[in-house]
Amino acid sequence: MKKTFVSILIGIMLASTQLCAQQALWGGQEIKSPEINSDNTVTFRLYAPKGGEVKLAGDWIQGTEVMAKNDKGLWSYTTAVMPSNLYSYSFIVDDVRVIDPNNVYADRDVATLSNIFIIKGGNADLYSVNKVPHGSVTRRWYESPGNEMSRRVTIYTPAGYESGKEKYPVLYLLHGMGGDEEAWMALGRTSQILDNLIAEGKAKPMIVVMTNGNVAQEAAPGESSIGLQKPNFMLPHTMDGKMEETFKDVIKFVEDNYRVIADKQGRAIAGLSMGGYHSLHISRYYPNTFDYVGLFSPAISPREDVESPVYKDIDGSLKAQYKNGVKLYWIAIGKTDFLYKQVTDYRQKLDGFGIKYIYHESEGGHTWSNWRDYMIEFVPQLFK
Amino acid sequence: MKKTFVSILIGIMLASTQLCAQQALWGGQEIKSPEINSDNTVTFRLYAPKGGEVKLAGDWIQGTEVMAKNDKGLWSYTTAVMPSNLYSYSFIVDDVRVIDPNNVYADRDVATLSNIFIIKGGNADLYSVNKVPHGSVTRRWYESPGNEMSRRVTIYTPAGYESGKEKYPVLYLLHGMGGDEEAWMALGRTSQILDNLIAEGKAKPMIVVMTNGNVAQEAAPGESSIGLQKPNFMLPHTMDGKMEETFKDVIKFVEDNYRVIADKQGRAIAGLSMGGYHSLHISRYYPNTFDYVGLFSPAISPREDVESPVYKDIDGSLKAQYKNGVKLYWIAIGKTDFLYKQVTDYRQKLDGFGIKYIYHESEGGHTWSNWRDYMIEFVPQLFK
Numbered sequence: 001m002k003k004t005f006v007s008i009l010i011g012i013m014l015a016s017t018q019l020c021a022q023q024a025l026w027g028g029q030e031i032k033s034p035e036i037n038s039d040n041t042v043t044f045r046l047y048a049p050k051g052g053e054v055k056l057a058g059d060w061i062q063g064t065e066v067m068a069k070n071d072k073g074l075w076s077y078t079t080a081v082m083p084s085n086l087y088s089y090s091f092i093v094d095d096v097r098v099i100d101p102n103n104v105y106a107d108r109d110v111a112t113l114s115n116i117f118i119i120k121g122g123n124a125d126l127y128s129v130n131k132v133p134h135g136s137v138t139r140r141w142y143e144s145p146g147n148e149m150s151r152r153v154t155i156y157t158p159a160g161y162e163s164g165k166e167k168y169p170v171l172y173l174l175h176g177m178g179g180d181e182e183a184w185m186a187l188g189r190t191s192q193i194l195d196n197l198i199a200e201g202k203a204k205p206m207i208v209v210m211t212n213g214n215v216a217q218e219a220a221p222g223e224s225s226i227g228l229q230k231p232n233f234m235l236p237h238t239m240d241g242k243m244e245e246t247f248k249d250v251i252k253f254v255e256d257n258y259r260v261i262a263d264k265q266g267r268a269i270a271g272l273s274m275g276g277y278h279s280l281h282i283s284r285y286y287p288n289t290f291d292y293v294g295l296f297s298p299a300i301s302p303r304e305d306v307e308s309p310v311y312k313d314i315d316g317s318l319k320a321q322y323k324n325g326v327k328l329y330w331i332a333i334g335k336t337d338f339l340y341k342q343v344t345d346y347r348q349k350l351d352g353f354g355i356k357y358i359y360h361e362s363e364g365g366h367t368w369s370n371w372r373d374y375m376i377e378f379v380p381q382l383f384k
Numbered sequence: 385m386k387k388t389f390v391s392i393l394i395g396i397m398l399a400s401t402q403l404c405a406q407q408a409l410w411g412g413q414e415i416k417s418p419e420i421n422s423d424n425t426v427t428f429r430l431y432a433p434k435g436g437e438v439k440l441a442g443d444w445i446q447g448t449e450v451m452a453k454n455d456k457g458l459w460s461y462t463t464a465v466m467p468s469n470l471y472s473y474s475f476i477v478d479d480v481r482v483i484d485p486n487n488v489y490a491d492r493d494v495a496t497l498s499n500i501f502i503i504k505g506g507n508a509d510l511y512s513v514n515k516v517p518h519g520s521v522t523r524r525w526y527e528s529p530g531n532e533m534s535r536r537v538t539i540y541t542p543a544g545y546e547s548g549k550e551k552y553p554v555l556y557l558l559h560g561m562g563g564d565e566e567a568w569m570a571l572g573r574t575s576q577i578l579d580n581l582i583a584e585g586k587a588k589p590m591i592v593v594m595t596n597g598n599v600a601q602e603a604a605p606g607e608s609s610i611g612l613q614k615p616n617f618m619l620p621h622t623m624d625g626k627m628e629e630t631f632k633d634v635i636k637f638v639e640d641n642y643r644v645i646a647d648k649q650g651r652a653i654a655g656l657s658m659g660g661y662h663s664l665h666i667s668r669y670y671p672n673t674f675d676y677v678g679l680f681s682p683a684i685s686p687r688e689d690v691e692s693p694v695y696k697d698i699d700g701s702l703k704a705q706y707k708n709g710v711k712l713y714w715i716a717i718g719k720t721d722f723l724y725k726q727v728t729d730y731r732q733k734l735d736g737f738g739i740k741y742i743y744h745e746s747e748g749g750h751t752w753s754n755w756r757d758y759m760i761e762f763v764p765q766l767f768k
Contacts, residue, residue, distance in 0.1 A: 032614070050478035052434060094434035098482035104492050104605065105612045113488050118612055131609045134534065136524040141517075141543075150518065159525075162641060221488065225515045228489045228502055230416070257546060 049073025084122025433457025468506025
């Protein structure tokens with residue numbers, strides 16, 4: 001009978017691993033890639049005996065790094081010591097971009113899958129799943145009459161929400177162009193960051209509502225009735241006012257369906273890039289709705305070719321928003337971000353109006369690394 | 385200002401696509417792969433001008449298919465007409481297994497990522513997101529005192545659950561070896577199948593609870609405090625009785641936290657392979673708990689080296705389970721499944737005991753294609 005069991009196991013293993021090609025084993029040994037060494041250097045490996053050139057691309061690398069091949073056909077590359085962060089990477093084998101076959105952890109950013117790894121010992125400890133109470137993450141559909149559509153939304157509820165009775169504040173968290181309701185969960189590591197900040201007592205327990213800011217879409221690629229189509233970068237209604245106009249549908253859904261503090265002091269809105277743009281314009285278009293606003297590397301100015309009531313009186317509505325009172329208006333951008341000048345101009349405008357805000361300038365540019373850092377800075381300031 | 389906006393867009397695009405290598409464009413045209421042609425043949429393409437040999441591997445292919453290279457370095461292969469299904473595939477470029485860089489849809493099965501595509505017009509219409517009311521899917525953590533651990537569980541609640549007051553029946557749905565609480569959602573397409581069957585009136589609205597059957601794990605790979613480790617195939621406590629013994633923790637969590645029909649007629653349990661084994665042994669170990677049992681390609685016999693009260697009196701508890709009444713005991717297996725003989729022997733035993741069951745024999749073997757089909761057969765029979 002023991003024999004039977006072993007043969008079952010082997011059978012199951014063969015069935016399950018039929019698509020695992022031979023490169024998972026190299027010289028009888030399993031290939032470890034990426035290997036995070038004890039000194040926080042990282043070794044990448046790929047078994048490609050016929051490869052003429054294998055390079056490493058990563059979000060910490062300018063261009064690519066050439067990997068070295070040994071006499072067994074195993075390519076490898078070891079980095080310098082890497083600071084704590086979540087990194088993404090891929091290989092380029094003779095000009096073909098490939099995912100590391102030995103790393104199953106991959107996130108989609110817009111229309112590209114990349115592998116990820118984490119170097120702990122700093123901010124990335126907050127991007128990690130730790131032994132703390134975990135919130136729940138629900139993918140749910142709501143009706144948007146303004147878009148005549150059912151739409152998908154990702155909702156984080158903090159640990160204790162389901163079993164409790166108290167009302168919670170809500171952070172509406174918006175993605176950038178090409179993103180969707182999955183973006184902040186994937187490379188944004190929102191549920192991990194919130195779990196950890198709340199467990200450390202650094203952030204108030206809150207609900208986080210991650211909407212899809214492409215109002216022409218029902219849902220993220222692969223999750224809507226258009227099926228498994230290749231994701232489009234530019235969609236109808238991109239930054240044309242429709243997102244702002246119909247945002248009330250999201251708020252109504254959340255406040256009708258969750259135990260929330262349904263007033264201004266219980267609402268925050270923040271977003272990255274296009275989501276920062278949406279946060280700027282939504283918060284002034286509904287000028288007495290949000291006590292907390294976060295603009296992470298935001299785009300600022302509307303398209304000149306767009307006609308929308310949303311953009312009719314930007315300056316007037318900004319002044320009205322400020323007059324109504326905003327507890328925190330937080331702007332963050334990296335020094336090398338291509339939107340730096342736009343943000344500088346916007347700050348000058350706010351200064352001219354006497355509108356108060358907090359400005360956070362970081363190193364770097366338009367990156368997930370910065371947006372995660374901004375979350376860690378921003379979230380503890382909310383609902384205090 | 386228009387110029388500024390355009391430059392912003394370009395900047396965002398560059399930032400977002402920095403990792404997309406040149407192969408996404410070929411001769412100025414975007415590469416479409418896979419392309420599902422109007423006759424349901426499928427064309428795969430990969431730009432690999434330096435590649436010496438590119439092959440296609442897929443779950444409908446025995447071995448691999450060799451792709452052809454044109455003078456521009458674009459490799460392609462077109463299949464025969466393919467029946468409706470969800471398929472998975474990858475490329476092998478000079479012996480390196482790679483994901484299709486032009487297809488962002490990839491699912492992890494155990495320790496391997498593969499691309500997926502869908503051919504509609506048959507059962508796969510049920511695997512697709514359609515314009516029907518959608519249930520919610522929540523990743524949540526529960527306490528398992530029996531495992532001294534917080535553990536992650538995936539819960540599908542049907543459309544209308546949150547806004548209603550009625551109580552729902554529950555299907556506990558268990559994965560196979562190497563799987564986890566994500567398996568039935570990924571290649572199993574559970575939320576799509578349930579949404580569609582319920583919308584068509586073919587299945588009763590029900591809650592589906594997808595547990596993690598590796599009781600040594602908190603959660604699926606990447607979702608637990610061990611971090612982004614390479615998934616292990618064989619884990620402690622695999623099929624040693626601990627899953628069965630501690631399953632009461634899951635039931636208690638569900639019945640304490642959801643509006644459910646908390647009695648036998650409101651409970652079903654089903655699973656594939658190791659999950660079929662778990663369903664068999666859980667349902668007889670708690671012999672008056674489930675009115676519906678589904679064994680999909682199940683493993684049957686416990687390990688001989690295991691000492692567990694769960695396996696003390698298998699025959700006696702099976703007879704007790706039958707005597708207590710089971711509305712549906714459903715067994716399904718493919719003709720070429722490596723577990724076929726085990727299942728035949730088990731059926732003979734049940735026949736000998738006079739225990740009634742329904743037997744469904746399909747073509748094929750130990751595959752997700754069969755398990756999705758079994759779901760479509762099984763779920764409409766529940767809670768009637």
